[in-house]
Structure formats: C-alpha cells, structure tokens
Amino acid sequence: MAPAVRSERFWSLRPVSLAFLFVTVTYLGYLSGFPDGFGPLVAAGGVIAAAGMRVGFSRRVAAYAPVPALVVLGLEAVQTPVGIGTELLAGLGGLAFLVWLADDPARPLGGAARSLPTVAVPALALGIAWSSALFLPGGVLPLGVAGALLALTIAVIAFLVARPAIFDREEG
Amino acid sequence: MSARPSRPLRWRPLSPLLLGAGAVLVLASVLGRNPTPLFVALPLLLAPVAAAFVGPRSSPSVRADLSVEGAAAEVNVRGVVAPEPEVDARDLVVELDRPPSLVGDPHPSFDYAKNEIRFRANWTAPEPTITEVDPPRVLWRDAVGLVERETELSSSPVMVARYPPELLRIGAVRLEHTTLLPGETPSRRVGESGEFHGIRLARPEDPPRQINWYASARAGQRLANEYELEKTGDILLILDARPTPLGGSLDARLFAIVRAAAVGLADSFLRVKSRVGLGVFGEFLDVVPLATGRAQRIRIDTALRQAHLSTVTAPAERCAVAVRHHFPPGLTTVVFSSLSDDASDDLSPYLRRRGFPVVVLSPSPLPMIAAASPLRGADEELAARIARLVRRDRIARAWKDSPTIDWDDYWSLGRFVDFVRRPLVRRA
Numbered sequence: 001m002a003p004a005v006r007s008e009r010f011w012s013l014r015p016v017s018l019a020f021l022f023v024t025v026t027y028l029g030y031l032s033g034f035p036d037g038f039g040p041l042v043a044a045g046g047v048i049a050a051a052g053m054r055v056g057f058s059r060r061v062a063a064y065a066p067v068p069a070l071v072v073l074g075l076e077a078v079q080t081p082v083g084i085g086t087e088l089l090a091g092l093g094g095l096a097f098l099v100w101l102a103d104d105p106a107r108p109l110g111g112a113a114r115s116l117p118t119v120a121v122p123a124l125a126l127g128i129a130w131s132s133a134l135f136l137p138g139g140v141l142p143l144g145v146a147g148a149l150l151a152l153t154i155a156v157i158a159f160l161v162a163r164p165a166i167f168d169r170e171e172g
Numbered sequence: 173m174s175a176r177p178s179r180p181l182r183w184r185p186l187s188p189l190l191l192g193a194g195a196v197l198v199l200a201s202v203l204g205r206n207p208t209p210l211f212v213a214l215p216l217l218l219a220p221v222a223a224a225f226v227g228p229r230s231s232p233s234v235r236a237d238l239s240v241e242g243a244a245a246e247v248n249v250r251g252v253v254a255p256e257p258e259v260d261a262r263d264l265v266v267e268l269d270r271p272p273s274l275v276g277d278p279h280p281s282f283d284y285a286k287n288e289i290r291f292r293a294n295w296t297a298p299e300p301t302i303t304e305v306d307p308p309r310v311l312w313r314d315a316v317g318l319v320e321r322e323t324e325l326s327s328s329p330v331m332v333a334r335y336p337p338e339l340l341r342i343g344a345v346r347l348e349h350t351t352l353l354p355g356e357t358p359s360r361r362v363g364e365s366g367e368f369h370g371i372r373l374a375r376p377e378d379p380p381r382q383i384n385w386y387a388s389a390r391a392g393q394r395l396a397n398e399y400e401l402e403k404t405g406d407i408l409l410i411l412d413a414r415p416t417p418l419g420g421s422l423d424a425r426l427f428a429i430v431r432a433a434a435v436g437l438a439d440s441f442l443r444v445k446s447r448v449g450l451g452v453f454g455e456f457l458d459v460v461p462l463a464t465g466r467a468q469r470i471r472i473d474t475a476l477r478q479a480h481l482s483t484v485t486a487p488a489e490r491c492a493v494a495v496r497h498h499f500p501p502g503l504t505t506v507v508f509s510s511l512s513d514d515a516s517d518d519l520s521p522y523l524r525r526r527g528f529p530v531v532v533l534s535p536s537p538l539p540m541i542a543a544a545s546p547l548r549g550a551d552e553e554l555a556a557r558i559a560r561l562v563r564r565d566r567i568a569r570a571w572k573d574s575p576t577i578d579w580d581d582y583w584s585l586g587r588f589v590d591f592v593r594r595p596l597v598r599r600a
Contacts, residue, residue, distance in 0.1 A: 066186065070193050077209040078200050087211045094215035101186070102315045108262040108284035115315035121222035122215035129214060133207065150210075153217070154198065160221050161191060164181040164319075167224040 012055055014103035017112050021100040022047045024093045025073055031086050032079040039076060046072025055105055066101060073097055084134055091126040095119060179231040179322035187220040187318045223314040228321065232259045234310045236327035244583065247274055247295045247332055249305055254288040255312075255323070261289050264323070265311045270295060271303040271332070273428060297334040299425065299582050300432035302477060304329040331473065335436030336585040341377065342440050342592065371395050406447040406462055408499055408528070409434050411476075412509035412516055413454040414485045418537050423481055423510075426535050429582055430508040431476045433533065437506065438472045449499055450475055453519070454482025457494035462503075485515060492522035501527025508533050511566050511576070520574040532570055533588055536580040538563055 022044065029043030050069035054062045073093050080086045102115030160166060197213035200206075234255045242248040251268070255261055262284050268291065270278045280293035291308075307327035313320040371387055374394035387395045411430055416423055438448045442464055450460040450472050460468075460475050495505075505528040509516045520530040538559050547555050563578070570576040577588045 063185070066189065070189070073212055074193060074197055074200075074209065077197065077212040078204060078206070080206075080208045082206055082208065087208050090208045091211035091214065094212040098215055098219050098316055101317060104317060107265075107315075107317075108282075110262065111315045114260060114262065117226045118219060118223045118314060118316055118318075119215075121225075122218035125218055126211065126214050129211065150198070154195070157191070157217055157221055160224070161183065161187070164183060164224065167181045167227075167319075168230055 012105045017100045017103035018051055021096040024096045028076045028089050028093050032076045033081055034079055043072050043076055088130050095123055181224055181319055181321050184318055184320055190216040220318045223316055223318040227314050231321055231324045232256055232312055234323040234325050236307050236325055238330045240330050240332050245297045247297055249293045251291050252288055253310055261287055263312055265313050266308045268308040269306055273301040273303045300335045300429045302333045302432045302435050304331055333435045335432045336583055338585045338589040339436035339440050342589045370398050372398050406503050407441050408449045408503045408505045410451045410507045412519055413452050413481050416512040416516055418512050422537055422540055426510050427481050429535050435476055442469050451495060452479045453491040455484045455486045457491055459498045488518040488522045492526045496526040503528055505530045506533055510535055510537055511570055512537060517570055530574040532574055532576040534576055534578055536578055
C-alpha cells in the first residue's frame with residue numbers, strides 16, 4: 001500500500017477522538033466490577049467495533065456505529081462501583097463519546113473542534129454535578145434536592161425535545 | 173408582525189438514541205443505587221438540547237451557483253455553495269441529484285472551506301439529451317449530527333443540452349425565404365457566396381477554404397475570411413410525439429433524443445439569425461411561432477423541455493392543417509419521426525400537400541432494441557438482419573414522399589448535415 005493511501009486511511013479513523021474514547025472507556029472498564037478482568041476487553045472490543053463500522057462499511061452500516069460504543073459505555077458504567085474518581089471518569093466517557101461522534105469521517109475534518117460549543121454545555125453541567133457530589137455534605141436532604149433536580153431536568157428535556165419549534169427564532 | 177420560520181429544526185436519528193440511552197442509564201442508576209451511570213447519562217441527555225441552542229435559530233441563507241461544462245457526452249457539473257457569514261460552511265450538508273438521463277457516480281466530490289463548499293460531479297450522457305440539473309439540497313447539520321435544519325437556498329437549475337456536434341455547423345445551410353422583405357435582418361455568416369466582410373483570427377472549426385492563407389502568411393498567425401450574407405430564411409421543426417407500437421419506454425427514449433437534436437438544430441440556426449419555428453404534434457399541435465433571437469431560443473428550449481409524448485394517436489391531416497394555419501407555406505421543414513409504423517409515415521405527404529418542403533430525420537429504434545434483446549449468437553444476428561431489412565424498407569417507402577435520413581448512430585448527424593448542406597446533391 002502506498003504511504004499516501006496508508007496515511008489517508010489512518011487519518012480517516014480520526015485517531016485523536018478515537019484514542020480519547022478508547023482510553024476513557026477502557027480505563028472505566030478496568031475500574032469496573034466485571035468478573036475476571038473482562039472489563040477492559042469488553043470496552044476495547046466495543047470501541048474497536050464502532051470504529052470499524054464507521055470506516056469499513058457503507059454509510060448505511062456506519063449509521064449504526066455509535067450503538068456498540070454506547071452499549072459498552074453503559075455496561076461499564078452500570079458495573080462500576082461508587083467513587084469520586086469513577087464518577088468523573090464515567091462523565092468523561094460520555095463527553096468522549098460525543099467528541100468521537102463529531103469526528104465523523106463522512107464529514108469535513110475538524111468536527112471535534114467545531115463541536116466544542118455543543119459539548120461544552122454538558123461538560124459544564126457535568127462539572128457542577130461532580131463538584132457537588134465531591135464537596136456537598138451527604139444526607140437525606142441533599143439527596144432529595146438532587147432527585148428533584150434530576151426529575152425536573154428530565155422533564156425539561158422531554159418538553160424541549162417534543163417541541164423543536166422552541167429553538168426557532170421568529171423572523172419578521 | 174412576525175412570521176414563523178418556514179423550515180423548522182429537525183431531530184436526527186442520533187438524538188432519540190442518545191436520549192433513550194440516557195433515560196435507561198438514569199433508570200439503572202436509580203434502581204442500582206449507583207450514581208456512576210448518572211454521570212454518563214448527563215452528557216447524553218443534554219447534548220441534543222445544547223446542539224439545538226448552539227446552532228442557527230432560523231434557516232440560514234445559502235447561495236448556490238451551478239455550472240455545466242464538458243462537450244459531447246461529458247457532463248461536468250461544478251458548483252459553489254456559500255452560506256451567510258455567521259454559518260460555517262463545514263456544517264452544511266450538500267446533496268445533488270443526478271438527472272435520470274445521465275449516468276456516472278451519483279455522489280459528487282466536495283472541497284470544504286470555512287466560507288464555501290466547492291463540488292464537482294462528472295457524469296455522462298449515454299444518448300443525446302436535454303435535461304435540467306436541479307439546485308442541490310443544502311442542510312445545516314450540527315457538528316455532532318444531532319439536529320439539522322433546511323437552508324433558504326437561492327439558486328436556479330441549469331440546463332444540460334447534449335446533441336451531436338455536427339449540428340453546430342448546420343446553420344450555414346441556405347434556407348428558403350418566406351418573408352416578403354428578405355434581408356431586413358443582416359447576419360454575419362460564413363460561406364463562399366456572400367459579400368466579403370473582413371478578416372478575423374481563425375477558429376479551430378474553420379474549414380481550410382475559409383482560411384485566408386496570404387493574410388495568414390503575412391501576419392504569422394492563422395486568419396480566416398468572414399462574409400456577410402442576408403438573412404437566409406426560415407426553418408420549421410416538427411416533432412412527432414404520437415405513440416408507436418414500440419412501447420412507452422422506447423418511445424420516450426427516442427423522443428428524448430429527438431428533443432435534444434431539435435435543440436441543437438434550433439440553436440445553430442438561431443445563432444445565424446434565421447427564424448426558427450417549432451411544432452410538437454401529439455394529439456394536437458403545440459406551436460412556437462417563427463421568430464429569431466435569444467428570446468426565441470429560450471422559448472424553444474422551454475417548449476422542448478416541457479414536451480412529452482401523447483397517449484393518443486392523432487391523424488396526420490390534423491397536423492398538416494394546424495401547421496398551415498400557423499406557418500407560411502414554402503418553409504423548409506424538418507420532421508423528426510421514428511417511422512416505426514405506417515401511421516408515423518404519413519406526416520410528410522400531408523405536409524407536402526400543404527406546401528411545406530419536408531426533410532425527415534428518423535431516429536432508428538434498432539440500436540435500443542438490439543441492446544435490450546434477450547437473443548444471443550446466431551439468433552441475435554438473424555433477428556438484427558431482419559430488423560434492418562424491415563427498417564430499410566420503411567425508409568425507402570418514406571423516401572418516395574420526402575428525403576428521409578436514417579439516424580442510427582445517435583451521437584453523429586453527419587449524414588443529415590451533409591445532406592442538407594449540399595443542395596445540388598439534394599436536388600439530384
């Protein structure tokens with residue numbers, strides 16, 4: 001294979017965002033409670049399958065590429081024990097997944113950089129949530145407040161998603 | 173008073189996937205009394221809403237310029253899509269549809285920049301055709317691919333006309349005058365019988381006898397003579413759009429070829445300021461009256477683009493009466509007819525009786541029939557021979573009424589052009 005073609009293949013994988021996703025999810029798998037140390041293997045398998053589906057098949061198959069990555073991310077998160085570090089790592093996994101989605105080889109280069117305004121909003125929310133978990137004292141009252149806020153957030157998101165016209169600016 | 177934006181935001185399939193996964197993780201977190209899945213769910217739940225807020229809040233304006241290049245069968249479409257300054261062009265998705273009469277890779281290649289997208293598509297016209305390349309569909313899509321919005325596109329379709337190149341030089345044919353005051357519109361024409369007008373730089377298509385060799389030798393570059401003739405006359409193009417026993421599919425393909433040839437013929441004669449008229453005879457005769465100039469070219473192009481095959485066979489007498497009603501007799505008339513059955517043979521005798529000298533240009537269906545034939549080997553050869561004999565017999569019978577050119581190589585009209593350019597041979 002010619003060096004130019006090899007280089008083009010390599011860059012079509014969008015290696016930076018893929019490495020970010022791979023490292024966070026695999027490390028989450030390492031910290032997870034999967035028996036016999038299968039966590040990193042499952043995580044790595046899911047991410048490699050997702051990357052392969054995106055670059056090795058037709059656009060129709062590539063549309064389903066996020067599914068394996070999302071499944072392993074969810075499985076690892078559910079199995080991971082409670083801990084300040086693991087919670088932060090799980091959140092970073094979610095953000096890495098968004099950045100990897102933005103680096104679609106079917107679209108122009110630089111998708112990850114252009115997605116920063118979109119990713120910044122959940123990143124900010126994640127930072128607030130994590131620092132709250134870290135610094136606020138535990139107890140029944142904060143747990144209740146957090147539960148109520150969570151329920152409210154989901155209700156607001158459901159409301160916004162059901163009415164996309166809310167995002168339109170009316171023109172005169 | 174405010175109006176709602178015409179093209180609202182749309183969620184892409186990835187958004188429900190993320191929201192569904194986020195909801196499942198929230199549920200798992202609550203059931204498992206483990207906050208870790210909640211931290212994964214948070215970005216998944218917030219990203220679609222963030223994408224919708226970060227993007228343009230109404231349809232962005234986009235300008236698209238299309239152009240068509242290439243010669244003969246090549247159709248090279250080039251385009252530039254430029255959004256308004258606030259929108260990054262790399263967030264636009266451009267979809268260009270290939271017209272059905274063209275073949276080749278349907279996906280154009282794109283060059284993205286921050287402020288514009290350039291694209292090119294290299295297609296091929298397997299047969300002469302006139303068609304339109306519609307403006308591309310342009311969508312704004314956020315970088316993650318969660319939401320999209322249609323843009324306000326300002327563009328217009330471009331016409332693709334591909335016809336045999338010989339038609340470009342058919343305009344030099346001397347046509348019959350049908351106006352009372354011929355010569356009112358002088359036109360610059362190339363030929364050996366007109367008044368000498370001047371000398372110009374030679375073009376590649378100039379024949380050797382047109383080159384002024386003495387002047388070329390003095391100037392050190394090829395120069396050609398240019399002559400000025402009076403307006404040479406008028407021509408009428410009649411397209412037979414009646415159905416034939418060949419069937420709808422073959423009829424449609426032949427009619428598409430005929431429309432392309434008619435565009436080429438009209439273009440060529442209009443370029444030298446001859447007057448050109450058009451009639452499309454299906455059930456009735458649709459007419460573009462005789463005229464010349466750029467407006468007439470647009471009228472004829474539009475009429476031919478919109479022309480379609482009739483579903484009903486109409487008597488040829490009706491066509492001849494309508495032609496006589498709309499056009500003066502004595503007009504040189506080119507009839508395009510496939511001559512696939514006896515009914516399609518009868519246009520020229522009726523037109524001749526009404527005073528129109530007719531030349532029939534008949535696209536042969538045989539190449540199409542041969543390409544679609546399931547026969548192979550000796551059977552195929554025998555069938556092709558019989559079909560050729562039948563065709564020759566039909567052309568010979570049509571010749572009794574008027575000169576008839578069998579057009580079997582769709583990308584070449586050399587025989588037709590040679591015939592109409594040599595009046596002495598034609599008379600013989």
